[in-house]
Amino acid sequence: MYQDESLLFVYNNDSGMLQNFKQYSLSTSTSCSGGCNLAAITHSPVGMKKDWKRFIRELNSPTRFLDKNEFSCEFRGVTTMYPCILRKNGSMLSVLVSTEEINRCRELEDLIGLIRQRLCLVPAPFLPV
Secondary structure, three states: OOOOEEEEEEEOOOOOHHHHHHHHHHHHHHOOOOOOHHHHHHEEOOEEOHHHHHHHHHOOOOEEEEEHHHHHHHOOOOOOOOOEEEEEEOOEEEEEEOHHHHHHOOOHHHHHHHHHHHOOOOOOOOOOO
16 A cells, blocks of 8 residues: 555544444344444454454554545535445545445455455465466
8 A cells, every 4th residue: 555545444433432332233134234244243242352453453453444424524615424344545436345345244254355366465376367
């Protein structure tokens, strides 16, 4: 990633500890219908999963984690579906991983693989010469 770039992980829930626990229990029981699959696959009831923390740390890139109300307050006028993963470059935002793609992920490894692919962190397969 370039120097001015950062990743925004935007969850489909509102800020607040009680709300987060409520959303987590909803997301694990209803998966894609009304809950936040991003939270469900990256967090456990006690916090962020170790493998997810490790992956974020290994990105060596600025990252931010926002709830949807924080995102809409900070980025007024930007319309998006939640959850999503956005790439911020200066004042420009682009979708790195869409809501539909996040909701298709069933395991943490699926999401990590998708992010690696989008950021070109996975070596391309060799083509026969």
